[in-house]
Amino acid sequence: MTGPKLIDPYGTPAGADPRGALQSITLDLDRTEGESVNKMKSTHLEPFPDPVLEVPDDLKRSVIVSSVDYLLNWARKSSVFPLQSGLACCSFEMISAAMARFDLARFGMEAMRASPRQADLLIVAGTLTWKMAVPLRRLYDQMAEPRWVISMGVCATSGGPYYQSYSVVPGVNHIMPVDVYVPGCPPRPDALLYGIMQLHDKIRRYSLNGQAAGRE
């Protein structure tokens, strides 16, 4: 078995770029990325309004609104698959919530999906920086509707301890509409579970609202 060849970037032959094959060509890629970050920072100044469901009073009392809708929402609520998108400290509480002691699988969230195409729920777990906001918005756009967003922890909710920082988004609702805010820094896994139960309640109410689920 052979180990990797050790390279010495300062012993390269004359004429070759000392930075290696890749780093000599990536400055342009970095510039393009920087432009998109700057663009996002200059355009996402106002937060999105929170998508609140107003359930009319007369519908609240009626038992059967639409059985099909009810069934559909029950099925949706029982199989919300979250995207594996830990950003910072809160991601460790999210992982803890998925592990043996708190066991997210009890809520029908059997697996954290690695691909946004297979996920219904984006748990923004941790501090969102402007540099990360561009990929995160792209992940959100790639998720199929109906989709929901939980802002986990105060960093995602408002910037939290880093509110005044030069590189942190002051609240993920500047980037995408948020359904449930979970306070805590980081929230205990139980607090996250409570937030998920609130989301379940919300999903159930879509049928009463007469609105297609997951649309703003």
Next chain:
Amino acid sequence: MAIKTQPVTVNLGPQHPSTHGVFRMRVMFDGEEIVDVEPVFGYLHRGSEKLAEERTYTQIVTLTDRMDYVSSMLNNQAYILAVEKLAGIEPSPRGVWLRMIASELQRIASHLVATGFLLQDLGALGTPLIYAMRERENILDLFEMLCGARITNSYLRPGGVFMDAPAEFWPALDRGLGDILNTVDELETYLSGNEIVFSRTKGTAVLPKELLINASITGPMLRASGVDWDLRHRAPYDYYDRVSFDRILHTASDNYARYWVRVQETRESVKIIRQCIEQIEPGDVRPSFDEVPRLIRPPVGDAYAAIEGSKGELGFYLVSDGSIAPYRMHVRASSLINLTLLRDMLIGGQFGDLFVTFGSVDLNMGEVDR
């Protein structure tokens, strides 16, 4: 017969199931061989060092928690040592013992996380990680008894800790230490003899020790190459000169050695905690507010204090201008500096080894980017 292929550049991350957070790599492959790697940082750069310039010395403790979020207590300890050095504070003995216990517990938790995630990267989906995290939960419960929080503890204060341990902590700690030893034994039984782990980790990403030292790499990575360098032993801070422990060394300097050193170090940490429990003495856990006021105003000057963190030398450099907030705070982040040799480790290796090597470095994005 060698097959010629066109090199192709692949972007991994920042959101990737295996990148331990928001890390991004541009990797150039030739077939399955890695030709070149460029790490891209900064997806979690939160500006802690700038924010620290407008907070008081006690308030900054909360920022250090969130820096390396799997070893908050160790961050607290490094920062508090720097403040005590800067302001000339004499800590209370009981507080020092308590923070040694807390930081050794945190080191165990951090090593357990590192091991669990390394095996996750090896393809052992779930099981080893679940076992490691189950044990970590017990340690987090102990932290909750001490300070009321699981991850972002903010337990330490200049001169000691903010509150004494409750009565139920000591029996729980004793029980927990036994559990930890059992778990480590189990880990060794099912992993250290496992043929798959052997064939995936032995002999991959070997680094010579001269290169490691030259690249400022410290901690378990350096000890896995046979260099006996542990700040707890070579430059004892707190009361580490009053406890005895073995330094774990391995000479292979490959992925297996790095993993092995971490697993063995958890046992040494248990040994240190046992000695701390024996030697801890009653008394106050922090100096009174007459000696160390809430608003500390250190004299003009600078101080650098480093501890042996879970990932290497974790240092804080503080500059004071005599006011209640530091003029400048700099963190010597071991995770960032340990990545210096990532290219050397990966180039020439296979695609399958990429995340194993990456996991064996044990980095934490909160500390890399700060």
Next chain:
Amino acid sequence: MIGLGLSRGFAVTLKNFLRPAVTEQYPDRHVGLIGAAKAAGMNPFQFLVKKPTDSLKAIAGLATVPVAVKQSPRFRGNEFTFFEDRCTACASCAKYCPLGIIEIVSVPGKIDAQEGESYKLEVFDIDIGRCMFCGLCVEACPYDALHMGTGFERSKYVRDELIITKEELFDAPKRPSSFYRPQFEENGFDPFKETIDDHHDAGRHERPSDEDLKRKWVDER
């Protein structure tokens, strides 16, 4: 021998398979007839006779009982407990907060401001959408008026609802955590079972009376 290490590993997995589960069944767990009867505080036969529908549910496996999460009394939850009678509106908490999220507005109290500076609280808002629950405000409070709470169920659909106002703090059941409050630990207070109603039980230092304040601020000056 190839495979020996693997089989040893599987033996450990098997051993763990037989261990009791560590999962905490928050928020509730399913119970049978006996469990449901125990939760209702009677023996199964009584339960069967007195509540036939509930016991049928329990036999069918549909009955649940709420489960409290295992937490330490020092747990810093996502809320606060506040005793207005102990507060002097000194704003120590606001000054000590690293984020400056505690908003305090006070007006001169019942004594004339000229002769004794007793202040009355008008606004006391904590924005828990930005709070990191570090507990420094609780540490700073000189008269033990502010405590960490132990509740954590505070998820909201709207960002603005995350602000805790003074009224909400007063009306909430007072379950203070024993974080930085050693007197609770000495008394054996369990925040998950009991509440504190009287502000006298809450602290080490009583709030000075108006007379004391007057003496301190006016007569000694």
Next chain:
Amino acid sequence: MTTVWSGGALAEAIEAFAPGSVESSAGSDVWLKPESISTVCEGLKIRSEFKFDLLSSLTAVDYIDHFEVVYHLTSLPMNASAVLKSRVGHGRTEASIASVVPIWRGADYQEREVWDLMGIRFDGHPNHKRIMLWEGYPGHPLRKDYVTYDQSIASTAPGAADSLKGAE
């Protein structure tokens, strides 16, 4: 226990092999002239009386009228540590100093970080670009004249307006 070199002794020892490179010394610090940093660091690493083979930390401080680059060195064989400092960029002019990456590779990311956040250029660094922030970020945030609360990208830093134009 680690022995800490006192500033005076270290300055004398440095003067012995690199005359005229020390500016001043006090406490445990030695201030070097920025143009001699490469020579001195190479000597400190190679010479048998120092053997500073590990660069612990490299950072910079903004003292408003000048910047100070701070090196914390450790010697593994001798178990010793020392602090080097160097003042650059007097009068907030274009600050630059020689890179120590050819001597210690551990300085690679740290120098990039100092360039990114403090704006001190390291001549001879093999991959001199931003590390934490994105390309096109206006200014260097750890400088004292940088406004923290500013959430917009409009800034007076040179090149900021151009990068904004490029974004649209």
